[in-house]
Amino acid sequence: MIQLKDVSYVRLGSPDLEQAEQFATACLGLQIAERGKADLYLRSDDRSHTLCYSEGNPKDQTVGFEVDDEASLQNAAATLEALGHGVHAGTAEEADRRKVKAFIGFRDPSGNHIELVVRPERSGRRYFASRDAGITGFSHVGLNSTDPARDERFWTQICNARVSDRIGDIPLMRVNAIHHTIALVRAPQAGIQHINHQVESSDDVLRSYHFLNERRVPIVFGPGRHPTSGARFLYFKGPDGMIFEYSVGVDEIEDEATHRPRQFGFEPTSFCMWGSKPAGMTLPNK
Numbered sequence: 001m002i003q004l005k006d007v008s009y010v011r012l013g014s015p016d017l018e019q020a021e022q023f024a025t026a027c028l029g030l031q032i033a034e035r036g037k038a039d040l041y042l043r044s045d046d047r048s049h050t051l052c053y054s055e056g057n058p059k060d061q062t063v064g065f066e067v068d069d070e071a072s073l074q075n076a077a078a079t080l081e082a083l084g085h086g087v088h089a090g091t092a093e094e095a096d097r098r099k100v101k102a103f104i105g106f107r108d109p110s111g112n113h114i115e116l117v118v119r120p121e122r123s124g125r126r127y128f129a130s131r132d133a134g135i136t137g138f139s140h141v142g143l144n145s146t147d148p149a150r151d152e153r154f155w156t157q158i159c160n161a162r163v164s165d166r167i168g169d170i171p172l173m174r175v176n177a178i179h180h181t182i183a184l185v186r187a188p189q190a191g192i193q194h195i196n197h198q199v200e201s202s203d204d205v206l207r208s209y210h211f212l213n214e215r216r217v218p219i220v221f222g223p224g225r226h227p228t229s230g231a232r233f234l235y236f237k238g239p240d241g242m243i244f245e246y247s248v249g250v251d252e253i254e255d256e257a258t259h260r261p262r263q264f265g266f267e268p269t270s271f272c273m274w275g276s277k278p279a280g281m282t283l284p285n286k
């Protein structure tokens with residue numbers, strides 16, 4: 001069994017790094033950690049980076065998850081290869097570019113590009129962004145899934161994710177005590193469905209709603225409150241249509257042994273208990 005510890009980073013291809021930088025710093029509220037030759041590294045917490053825009057095709061999207069050590073990485077590679085997943089062993093140069101000690105890459109059953117990493121770099125300097133969005137850290141991703149039941153089996157049976165709750169066929173899965181780190185959302189093709197950052201307070205969510213609205217950043221859902229994790233949220237669109245979420249107050253699962261996932265219907269009230277309806281996201285809005 002592969003034991004995922006946490007989500008580590010997202011890498012997104014971008015045809016326009018300047019536009020990506022403008023959005024990430026002036027709207028989203030991330031801090032520039034470094035500008036490489038073709039990479040823009042961004043921070044949201046005490047890690048060296050949690051988002052990297054890389055010159056290229058916006059369809060190139062990767063999520064990195066941390067595993068314990070190099071032995072776990074070798075075991076993970078063997079497990080995945082035995083299941084028929086092509087595994088790429090990252091070269092030293094590729095690992096440097098990701099600021100990790102070592103990594104492997106593979107595709108999940110829907111075709112999402114996933115990396116498992118060992119020893120992602122931390123920063124000794126405190127995260128300090130030029131826009132005060134109240135971000136406390138990168139927290140979870142939504143992944144497109146062409147078959148959520150199949151992919152749920154992959155993530156739970158092979159990668160030790162546990163289902164905290166389900167909305168219709170969307171599993172919200174945890175890899176540690178936090179309610180969820182991965183959500184699988186039905187879609188016709190692979191891709192990252194959304195990228196979540198936690199913020200400090202409900203005030204930050206509402207402040208950002210007005211701030212982003214004034215700057216004509218498309219708000220696609222919220223402000224609202226998820227009945228599943230209990231979090232107050234806001235979703236908005238960034239470059240190349242990528243959806244970002246701020247949320248605050250995500251539950252933790254107190255007792256791993258006794259937690260039973262709840263089933264919610266695939267309807268708007270299961271996504272927002274305040275009555276907000278998604279617009280421009282592939283979620284039910286009636």
Ligand SMILES: CC(C)c1ccc(C(=O)O)c(O)c1O
Pocket residue numbers: 142167170172183185194196226227228229230231245247250271283
């Ligand atoms: C996948 C969807 C939109 C979703 C549903 C529930 C929660 C939550 O309980 O926090 C999310 O964060 C989501 O992104």
Ligand SMILES: [Fe+2]
Pocket residue numbers: 140142183194196245
């Ligand atoms: Fe989310």
